[in-house]
Amino acid sequence: MSEILNSNNNTQNTDVKCFHCGTPCNEIDIVVEEKHFCCNGCQLVYEILNQNDLCNYYDLESNPGYSLKGKRKNQYAYLDNENIKDQLIDFENDDIIKISFPLPSIHCSSCIWLLENLYKLNTGIQQSRINFTKKEGYFILDKKTISLRELVEILDSIGYPPAINFGSLDEKEQPQKLSKTFSYQIAIAGFAFGNIMMLSFPEYLGLEKGNFKQIFSYIMVVLSLPVIFYSAKDYFLSAWTGIKEKYLNIDFPISLGIITLFLRSLFEIFFLQEAGYLDSLAGLVFFLLIGKWFQQKTYHQLSFDRDYKSYFPIATNVIRDEKEIPTPLNKLVVGNLIIVKHQELIPADGILTKGKALVDYSFVTGEADPIEKNIGDKIFAGGRQLGKNIELTVNKNVTNSYLTQLWNNDSFKDSDSQLSKFADKVGRIFTGFILSVAILSLFYWVPKDLSIAINVFTSVLIIACPCAVALTIPFTYGNIVRLFGLNQFYLKNTNVIEDMQEIDHIIFDKTGTITDTSNTQISFNGKMTKIQKNMVLSITNQSTHPKSREISLYLNEFEILEIDKVEEIVGLGITGKIGNHNIKIGSAKFLDQRHSDNKGVFVAINDEILGVFTFQHQYRKDFITIVEQLKKKYTLSILSGDNDSEKQYLEQYFDHLLFNQSPQDKLDYVQNLQENGKKVMMIGDGLNDAGALQKSDAGIVITENINNFTPACKGIISANKFGKIPDYLTFSNKSVNLIIAAYILAAIYNIIGLSFAVQGLLSPVVAAILMPLSSITIAAFGVFSSNIVGKRYL
Amino acid sequence: MKIIFGLIAISFVIAIGFLISFFWAVKSGQYDDDYTPSVRMLFDDELINNKNNKTE
Structure with a gap:
């Protein structure tokens, strides 16, 4: 077994890193077998692995572990x-x-x-x-x-x-099956495309008509059947849904083009013994599916649809006959007596029956300071108990609690469509234009020659099939989503880029969004000697209360003394005795400072008030710069669940400020803005923003760690990229120009194609060259142009 | 020129073979995870190296 050689508090080893997780060993440095560890947790993992001959773990990558500092053992x-x-x-x-x-x-x-x-x-x-x-x-x-x-x-x-x-x-979803079907669809379309092209070679080369050629044509028809009925079926379904809702989407002209291509080819093959356009048909479907695949880049490790259920534990301990029985949360009923332990989440609304509660609601309501509750008080679900074990009687089911009832709101039922609004708009204009060109040329040719008239009519529909238009958005926006992902801004899908372009009002949450909860600024107002500081540190070091820990960290260069007595009074403070000195640390109330409205922590030694520690959440690093940048273009609001103690400071930067907002208030505020025609972006972090995030046109969640719980949203941004938000918005605004440029390119192709078509000159060879060429250039243009513009802004 | 027709027929058959093998690969889950196997294949070698080092 390994032996602990040295375990002490020293600050000299600043460059020593934990062998397990790579955290600098500043406060604690445990040395085992010449290896340094930052905490007992890390050391324990090392020992388990060492005993079982699993130390290869440390050879593959250096410091591969996750820091276990402050992590509590879970109960299973x-x-x-x-x-x-x-x-x-x-x-x-x-x-x-x-x-x-x-x-x-x-x-x-x-x-x-x-x-x-x-x-x-x-x-x-x-x-x-x-x-x-x-x-x-x-x-x-x-x-x-x-x-x-x-x-x-x-x-x-x-x-x-x-x-x-x-x-x-909940039932496990099966997204895999869907992606497999999609792979099959692409494979079949690609297979048919390649082989039909090959079978068309005799035609391309202008070889003499023979028996083979006829057989080849029939094989082509067979090959094209699965393309139509399997690979392309989603386009028909989508177009049909659109028609039923009296709405022409971009899939309508696509479907029209595919069907015309297919029918005309069948007619030519069976009645005229000609080659038909089946190669173009298969190619068209293949490129469309490739575009779709490119657009569907998903971040498997992220989830954009989480609700409170992924935040709540799976089970809780119900007390029955003085025994703790683990019970699944969905079996919890009103009247159950449950026990919530230190650092556990309160799973349901209830009434406190035993113990003193000190509940941290910062994630669910945005209140920065923990709240204390006494026996008989109502406790809302979602908070984390910071004090000792408490017992409560459940008085509402989990799904009906104060917090979770937010999810019963209608805005959570909307499912957003995958189709781009902009492409639909363009598609509609395009469809109208094409249909009128086709009908006009039909009228022009009918008096002259009926067969040419039909030929021209179908040619127009074929060549104008908006392949290029349909590919622009998938490739351009698909690539932009990828670029954002490389810069730690993860979007749910490409439509979010369009949503962000329309934004004119941005709402920020305060706690955890513009402030950095992991970084609190402490200052001490008053005077203490070195010995007194030693005493304060010795006392606070005994407590796990977040504020005590902050103070301990603040004073960490001082010495820890022997303590004679220490007692923590939940919700008030801590008192202790060192030698003949009585030390009292706690709230104004605890130290009888009734006249003071200071929310800081007071310190008294031998009943003499020495001063007060004040805590201020640090604003994120680039907060002021980004607010000033955004202010030029957007209306900015703050919606905070916290009290208004920082209102004065924030007022100089924001247009509207509201404090003490409940999750429902936030949702209503967004709804109200939307009813007045505003396009709203909500930037938040916690469950208290969930309603507003869902309701807003673009809900973005900011998170310190991508693995942490994030409420349902359209995009997730890593906290260290907070300062890049204005750049990201500018980039998505500029990207609309790329789409327009690509559409112009597509229009040029269509005009060339149409000029062939209306004259009745469209041959299979022209179609077979023009269609893949336009698709590929549009795709390449979308990717390259977004890469170039992206370099400037990201 | 007839040889072209023959070649086309042969390549068509081969292509069907590839299509079937692709279907089989998707079905057996080879495309479910396109990253982990690339890391996993390196592990065994390192393990053997380590054991060799220890015995030396």
């Missing part, structure tokens, strides 16, 4: 509950269990190696496979040697806790 007793187990397991028989779950901590190749070698830790794990892009693990367990709970506890102990939450109880 509920995994013994058959009811919960059944809902999580994929497959079970007498011998084995197959299960998969998301493992958000996966981030490097060492992770893959370790997790796929889990069988070395426990022989009951028969197989473990990792899907890195989805951050998922698939496990096969031998039921006799290991239980599900043991597996999860092993994963948790080595720093890969699975994300099991209330949402896991």
Whole structure:
């Protein structure tokens, strides 16, 4: 076994990094076998791996682990509950269990190696496979040697806790099946395209008519059937849905073009013994599908549709006959007595029956300071208990609680369509134009020659099939979504770019959005000697209260003294005795400073007030610069769930400021703006913004860690890119010019094609050259132009 | 010139073979995860190297 040689608090080792996770070992430096660790958690993981000969983990990448500092061990007793187990397991028989779950901590190749070698830790794990892009693990367990709970506890102990939450109880979605169908569709279209072109070679080369040529034509017809009825079916369905709703979308002219192409080709092949345009048909469908595929770049590891269910735990402990029984959240009923432990989430609204609650609601309401509650008080679901264990009687079902009822609002039921609004608009104008050209030329030719008239009419519909128009948006915006992704701004789909172009009003949340909750500024007003500072540090060091921790960190260069007595009074402060000095640290109320409205933490030694610590959440680094940039173009608002203590400061930057806003208030505010014709962007971070994010035209979530929970939104931006928001907006605004340029290019192709068509000169060879050529140039233009413009702004 | 027709027929048959194998690959899940296998294939080698180092 390894031996702890040295464990002390020193600040000299600033350049020493934790062997496990790479965090600098400033406060704590544990040295084991000449390796440094930043906390016990990291050291423990190392020891587990070392014992089991798994230290390859550290060879593949340096400092591969996740910091376990301040991470609390999760409780997994509920995994013994058959009811919960059944809902999580994929497959079970007498011998084995197959299960998969998301493992958000996966981030490097060492992770893959370790997790796929889990069988070395426990022989009951028969197989473990990792899907890195989805951050998922698939496990096969031998039921006799290991239980599900043991597996999860092993994963948790080595720093890969699975994300099991209330949402896991829902039916698992099967998006894979959809993407497989799509692969088949592309494959068939590509196969048909290549082979029909090859079979058309005799025609292209102008070889003499022979028996073979006729047979080839029939093979082409056979090949084109799956293209029409399988690969292209989504376009017909979409166009049909549009017609039913009396709305012409971009898929309508596409479908019209495909059908005309197909029918005319059949006519030529069977009645005129000619070649037809089946090569162009297959090529058209193939390019359209490629465009769709390019557009569908998805971020597997991110989810844009999360609701409160992914934030809430899967189970809670119900007290029955003085015993704690793990119960799935969906089985929780009014009247249940539940116990919520230190650092656990309160799963349902209830009335406090035992203990003192100190609840951190910053994520769900935006209030920065924890709130204290006494026995008999109502407690709302969603907060995190910071104090000791409490018991509460549930008085509302989980789905009807104060917070979660927000999700019953209608705006959460909207499903957004995949079709681009701009392309639809252009498509409609285009369809009208094409139909009139086709009909005009029909009228022109009918008196002269009926067969030429029909030829011209169909040629116009074929050549004008808006292939180029339909490909512009997928390739240009698809590439922009990719570029944003490289810059840690992840969009749900390409339509968000269009939504962002229309924005004229931007709303910011305060706590966690424009302030950085992980970075609090502390200042001390008053005077303390070095010895007094030592005393204060010694006392605060005993407490886990966030403010005590902040103070400890602030004073961390001082010495810790021997304490005789320490007592923490929840919601008020902490008191202690060192030698013959009485130290009192806490709120104004705790120290009898009734006249003071200071919300800081007071310090008194031997009843003499020495001063007060004030806390201020730091605004994000580029806050002022970006607000000043955005102000020129947009109306800016602040909607905060917090109190208005910082109103005065913020007033100089924002046009509208509202404080003490409930999640519902925020939603209503957005709705009100929209009713007045505004296009609103909401930038938020927590569940309290969920309604506004959903309702707004573009809801963007800002997050410190992409793996963390984020409420449903259209885009996720990494917090360190906060200062780039104005640039991102400018880029998406400029991108509309690229689309227009590409449309002009497409129009030129169409005019050339139409000039052939109206004269009745369109031959299969001309179509076979013109159509792929236009598709490829449009796609290339979209990608290259967005790359060039992107370089300027990103 | 007839040879062209023969060649076209042969390549058509080969192409069908490729289409079927692509379908089989998609169905067996080869395209579900296009990153992890590229990392996974490197692991075994390193393990053997390590063991060799230890025995030396």
